[in-house]
Amino acid sequence: MGTAVTLVDDAPPDTRQTRSATPAAKKRRGRRENLAGYLFMSPWIAGFLLLTAGPMVASLYFAFTDYNLFDSPKWIGFDNFTRMFDDPRWQKSVEVTAKYVVIGTPLKLLLALGVAMLLAQSRRGQALYRAAFYAPSLIGASVSIGFVWRTLFSDGAVVDRTQSLFGSHVGGWVGDPDWILYSLVALTVWQFGAPMVIFLAGLKQVPRELYEAAAMDGAGPFRRFWNITLPMISPVLFFNVLLETIHSFQIFGSAYVVSNSQCGPADATLVYTCYLYQQGFKNAQMGFASAMAWMLLLAVALVTAVLFWSQKKWVHYEEDAQ
Amino acid sequence: MGTRTNVERRTVLKAAGISAVTLGVAATGCGGSDGTSADGNVTIRYSWWGAEERAKKINQSIALFEKKYPKIKVKTDFQDYPSFWEKFQTQAAGGNPPDVFQNAVGFLRKYDKRGVLLDLGSQIDAGNLSLDHFRAGVVKVGQVDGKQLGVPVGSNTMALVIDKKVYEKAGVDPTAGWTWDEYFKALKTIHDKTEIPGDTGYFSIMYLYDLYLRQNGKAFFTKDGLGFEQSDLTEWWTDGYGRVKAGIVTSPKVVAQDTPKSSLSAGHGASEFTWDNFTVRYTAEGTSDYGLAPIPTTDGKDTGQYLASLMLSGSARTKHPKEVAQFIDFMVHDPAVGKIMGYDRGILATTDQYDAFKPTDVVQKEIAQYEVDTAKAGVLGTITPHPSGADTAESAFLRIGGDMALGKTKVADAVKQFFSEAQAAFSA
Numbered sequence: 001m002g003t004a005v006t007l008v009d010d011a012p013p014d015t016r017q018t019r020s021a022t023p024a025a026k027k028r029r030g031r032r033e034n035l036a037g038y039l040f041m042s043p044w045i046a047g048f049l050l051l052t053a054g055p056m057v058a059s060l061y062f063a064f065t066d067y068n069l070f071d072s073p074k075w076i077g078f079d080n081f082t083r084m085f086d087d088p089r090w091q092k093s094v095e096v097t098a099k100y101v102v103i104g105t106p107l108k109l110l111l112a113l114g115v116a117m118l119l120a121q122s123r124r125g126q127a128l129y130r131a132a133f134y135a136p137s138l139i140g141a142s143v144s145i146g147f148v149w150r151t152l153f154s155d156g157a158v159v160d161r162t163q164s165l166f167g168s169h170v171g172g173w174v175g176d177p178d179w180i181l182y183s184l185v186a187l188t189v190w191q192f193g194a195p196m197v198i199f200l201a202g203l204k205q206v207p208r209e210l211y212e213a214a215a216m217d218g219a220g221p222f223r224r225f226w227n228i229t230l231p232m233i234s235p236v237l238f239f240n241v242l243l244e245t246i247h248s249f250q251i252f253g254s255a256y257v258v259s260n261s262q263c264g265p266a267d268a269t270l271v272y273t274c275y276l277y278q279q280g281f282k283n284a285q286m287g288f289a290s291a292m293a294w295m296l297l298l299a300v301a302l303v304t305a306v307l308f309w310s311q312k313k314w315v316h317y318e319e320d321a322q
Numbered sequence: 323m324g325t326r327t328n329v330e331r332r333t334v335l336k337a338a339g340i341s342a343v344t345l346g347v348a349a350t351g352c353g354g355s356d357g358t359s360a361d362g363n364v365t366i367r368y369s370w371w372g373a374e375e376r377a378k379k380i381n382q383s384i385a386l387f388e389k390k391y392p393k394i395k396v397k398t399d400f401q402d403y404p405s406f407w408e409k410f411q412t413q414a415a416g417g418n419p420p421d422v423f424q425n426a427v428g429f430l431r432k433y434d435k436r437g438v439l440l441d442l443g444s445q446i447d448a449g450n451l452s453l454d455h456f457r458a459g460v461v462k463v464g465q466v467d468g469k470q471l472g473v474p475v476g477s478n479t480m481a482l483v484i485d486k487k488v489y490e491k492a493g494v495d496p497t498a499g500w501t502w503d504e505y506f507k508a509l510k511t512i513h514d515k516t517e518i519p520g521d522t523g524y525f526s527i528m529y530l531y532d533l534y535l536r537q538n539g540k541a542f543f544t545k546d547g548l549g550f551e552q553s554d555l556t557e558w559w560t561d562g563y564g565r566v567k568a569g570i571v572t573s574p575k576v577v578a579q580d581t582p583k584s585s586l587s588a589g590h591g592a593s594e595f596t597w598d599n600f601t602v603r604y605t606a607e608g609t610s611d612y613g614l615a616p617i618p619t620t621d622g623k624d625t626g627q628y629l630a631s632l633m634l635s636g637s638a639r640t641k642h643p644k645e646v647a648q649f650i651d652f653m654v655h656d657p658a659v660g661k662i663m664g665y666d667r668g669i670l671a672t673t674d675q676y677d678a679f680k681p682t683d684v685v686q687k688e689i690a691q692y693e694v695d696t697a698k699a700g701v702l703g704t705i706t707p708h709p710s711g712a713d714t715a716e717s718a719f720l721r722i723g724g725d726m727a728l729g730k731t732k733v734a735d736a737v738k739q740f741f742s743e744a745q746a747a748f749s750a
Contacts, residue, residue, distance in 0.1 A: 068750050069415035070436040088739065154579045175578035177730050261404065264721065265578045266730035281408050283714055284415075284750060 062290035069284045080291035090292070092267050093275040096181065100271060101248040104185040109240055112192040116199035117229075130200070134193035145187070146257025150174055153183040153258075174258060177268035184269060187254050195240040202236030203229070234315045242307055249300050252277070272296055364645050365395040370424035371406035375606070376666055383659040387652050394645050402582075407713065414438045417639060422646045425472045425635040427463055432710040433635075434466055440636035441469040445647035452651060455673045463631040463705055472633030473650050476668025479627050479696055480529050481598040482615040485608075488516055488592040489615075496615035498699060502534075505618040509570040512592045519572040522584065522591035525562025526723025528716040529630075530595040532706055533617055534558070536626030541706045547748055548715075548741070549706075555737045559726055566727045574724040583607055597630070598689050599668045605685050612685070614692040627696055628705045632667045665689050711747030718743040 038045075063080060065073035084090045115133055119126060139145055153159050155172035163170060173179035210228050219227070230237075252273040255263055263274040272292070280289030359365075370380065377400055384396045399420075401409060407429070413419045419438060433439050445451045453461055453470070457477065464472030482496065489495070492512040496505075509520025524530055532542035541549040565571040572591040586594040587608030593615070604612045617625040634653060636646040653659055660675025665686045670676045681687045696702060718740055726736035 069411065070438075155576070171575075172579060175575040177725075177728055260578070260581045262578070262581075262721070264724070265574060266725040266728050268730075281412065282717075283747065284411060285746075 059290040059293060062287050063294050064291075065287045067285075067287040067290075069286050073287060076287070080288045081295070083288065084292065084295065089267060089270065089275060093270045093272045096268070096270050097249065097251070097272040100181060100184060100188075100251060101245060103182075104188045105241070105244045105248050107185065108189045108192050109195055109237075109244060111189055112195040112240070113199050113237075115192065116196045116203055119196075119200060120203040130197070133196060137191045137193035140187065140191035141253060143253065143257050146254050149183060149187055149254070150258050150260070153180075159183075175265055177264075177266040180259065180265070180268045184251070184254050184258060187258070188248065188251070195244060198236055198240055199233065202233040206232040231316045235317055238307070238311050238315045242304065245303060245307070246300055249296065249303075363393050363395060364642050365397055366421040366640070366642055366645055366649060368396050368398045368422045368649070369406070369410065369420040370398070370400050371403045372400055372424075372666075373402070376400070379662050379664075379666060382662050383653060383656075386656065386658055386662075387649060390652065391645075391648060394649065396649065414637075419637045419639065421640040421642060422634060422636050422649055424475075425633045427472075427630055427633075427705065428708045428712040428716060430464070430466050430471050431708060432713065434469070434471055435710045437638055439469075439471045440638045440640060440643060440646065441471065442473065442636060442647060442650070443470050445643055446470065448644070448647075450644050450647035450651065452655065455655065456671055457669075457673060457676060459629055459702070460631060460671045463629065464633050464635075472631075472635045473654055474631035474633050474671040475654055475663075476599070476665065476671050477629045477631045477693070478597040478599045478668035479629055479693060479702070480533055480595060480617060481692060482593055482617060483586060483596055483598075483601055483604060484593040484613055484615045485518075485586060485589075485591075486611040486613045488512060488518055488610070492516055492592075498616045498695070499622050500616065500618055501622060502618045502620065506565065506570070509565070509592075510568075513570045516592070518592050519590070520570050520592045521565075522572045522586050522594040523562075523566075523574060523577055523724070523727065524571070524595050525559055525565075525727070526720045527595050528719045529597075531555075531558060531719070533626035534620070536703065536706070537620040537624050543706055543709055543712055543715075545707045546709045548744055552737050552741055555740065556733055559723065559733050559736060562723070563727055563729070563733060567729075571727075574727045577724070586612070597668070598692050599665055601685050601689060602666060614688055623701070625696075625699075625701045626703065627701050628703045629693075630705060631671065669693050709748055711744070711750055714747035714750070715744040718747070 062073055064075060064077060066076050066079075067073035119130055119133070123129075151157055153173040154175070157172060160170075160172045170176065170179055173183040206229060210232070211224055214224050214228055250273060251271050255269040255271045255274050256277075259265070259269045263270040263278070273296070276289050276292045276296070279285045279292065368384075370376070372380075377398075380398065380400075384398065387396065388394065400406070406424075410419065410423065414433065414436070425439075430439070442451055446453055451473070453473075456474070460474045460477050461470075463474055463477075464470055484496070489512070492508075492515040494508045494511055496508070512518060512520040528542055535541050535550055535554070540554070543549055562571065566573060572585045576590050577585050580588040580590060584594060584596075584604060584607065585591045587604040587610075589608065589610070595617075598614055601612045601614060617627060619625055634650045636643060636650070640646050654672050655674045657674050657678035660670045660672075660678045663670070663675075664679055665681065669690060670679055681690055722731070722736050722740045722743070725731050726733055731739070
């Protein structure tokens with residue numbers, strides 16, 4: 001909102017008019033232009049109020065009620081929140097989601113950084129490689145890829161046959177409560193293209209003379225990476241960590257499709273949002289589901305806050321150095 | 323200065339205009355119409371679950387209806403079973419359920435309690451809908467506390483669907499009145515001779531456990547809760563888990579990989595307890611021949627079976643109860659509709675349609691014969707009541723039973739978990 005209004009205020013003054021206008025007229029004109037600005041924005045404002053802010057306020061209220069979608073909500077205070085901690089399936093969903101975030105995010109970022117460093121060097125056919133590695137990020141979230149994944153990781157399919165070559169007899173990962181979550185991790189890691197592109201941009205910004213100077217002083221590749229590359233791209237790394245972590249917490253589609261909408265077996269892929277969905281839309285426990293949604297928001301906010309706090313220790317912005 | 327003001331006014335007006343148009347569009351989107359147009363034509367919405375095959379048949383039937391009632395238009399949509407009920411629940415909660423829809427016994431009390439279902443009684447009295455010519459006992463399935471909340475389109479009963487080729491190869495021949503011991507011995511024979519597990523997971527099917535309980539004087543549900551004890555289920559699931567480990571029942575891992583196909587039609591099990599009309603589906607899905615076998619018994623006679631049914635129900639909020647009643651009446655009584663639909667939704671419920679449709683293929687003939695035999699054997703009882711929340715309890719039973727059989731949850735914990743989830747569902 002603010003931006004649009006400022007745009008009007010900051011517009012280069014019409015010299016013809018400023019010369020002749022009195023302060024009062026100017027004020028009137030300003031107000032009129034503000035009004036026009038607001039009117040232009042009104043579809044967006046209406047959309048925000050009706051489709052985002054309204055439902056959010058409603059869900060905050062429902063979080064403190066017993067609401068089955070049909071009868072009017074009954075105020076029950078913090079019962080939904082205390083119930084969560086006694087609910088074994090809720091605990092399981094927290095465990096599954098935490099495992100997914102903690103394993104998937106670092107793997108994905110490591111792969112993204114590694115490939116970005118390879119692609120940062122000038123080589124033939126570089127554009128092609130970049131496009132090829134980025135492609136999974138474009139299609140990876142789709143339902144059809146979920147179905148492909150389900151098939152790849154079934155008994156006797158490609159993954160099963162490949163791992164048997166190496167003497168593993170786990171069988172397909174889908175349907176196996178000990179393994180199915182890793183097929184979801186594989187799916188998110190496979191989509192490393194988006195953070196890779198951001199890393200690539202960051203790597204291109206590192207001044208070449210730093211490497212040259214370090215090499216002159218006898219620093220090996222590892223030392224150059226640790227003392228130059230990593231600190232120089234730390235803001236980009238921070239950005240990627242933040243984005244991917246928040247994104248991972250919200251996993252739903254892949255878990256839902258790969259497990260054939262069961263989020264199982266044995267709740268092995270019962271990610272947080274999937275349990276929320278089941279409670280809200282299958283069991284009609286909309287109050288409990290709303291409370292879960294706010295709990296997730298709090299958890300993500302907390303993790304984000306910790307990350308922001310930690311960046312003082314490891315993220316280097318260039319102005320600090322000067 | 324003067325020109326400038328005009329330009330601004332125009333800008334403001336344009337902005338206002340655009341916003342108004344946008345909001346207007348949004349408003350039109352929200353505002354529902356009551357389905358009556360100026361020329362007196364009425365449109366009713368009809369939703370059901372099923373697949374493409376059923377869609378074709380239903381569309382043909384509707385074409386006949388619209389020919390007979392040119393002033394009524396029927397708009398349809400369909401999903402698969404779980405998606406249908408998720409969508410229906412959301413629509414009903416938003417006060418916008420379809421005017422008429424497919425229904426099943428497990429949902430009657432749930433949606434009656436929430437005032438969603440139309441009591442068709444007054445329409446029957448007004449002569450818009452007839453309950454005559456229904457096959458014996460079928461109409462009762464749609465009644466709750468004296469209200470007619472659904473009208474059956476077809477009846478079905480639980481059966482043991484078998485892979486005929488595998489049974490033949492193993493030399494197993496099920497006979498009426500066979501006992502559970504004989505059944506489990508047969509599973510072992512099948513597994514020994516063909517290496518295929520004999521059953522796809524009987525212990526987590528609510529409707530089968532219901533039959534077992536009924537054979538022993540109990541039932542899965544009472545009017546408002548569960549009709550059995552934790553100790554009953556502990557025994558049932560402990561045995562089931564043992565049979566999975568012994569390899570005579572399909573591993574739940576394989577079942578999960580086969581879904582949405584059945585493990586029976588995928589060739590990973592030799593038999594499955596399900597509704598008798600499902601042989602139509604399995605024949606389309608699988609490569610073997612599928613037939614129907616009797617439900618095993620405890621005492622050598624009583625199978626605990628009853629007739630269940632798919633129904634048509636109306637919405638309590640419909641603005642056209644009369645047209646809804648006329649539509650249901652036509653769909654259940656018209657002989658031509660019976661010929662089109664066949665046994666897709668169970669054996670046709672009215673004699674008008676039952677007599678009009680003579681099955682020509684083996685699968686449908688066998689379904690008809692199965693229900694005739696079951697009725698003749700005199701084992702059909704009154705249907706188990708289904709409390710509000712029965713649907714949620716059923717899916718929890720299936721899920722938790724599967725988890726238990728994977729060895730991830732101890733049987734005792736699984737039983738406790740099921741009882742607590744079922745209680746939550748009944749009180750929701």
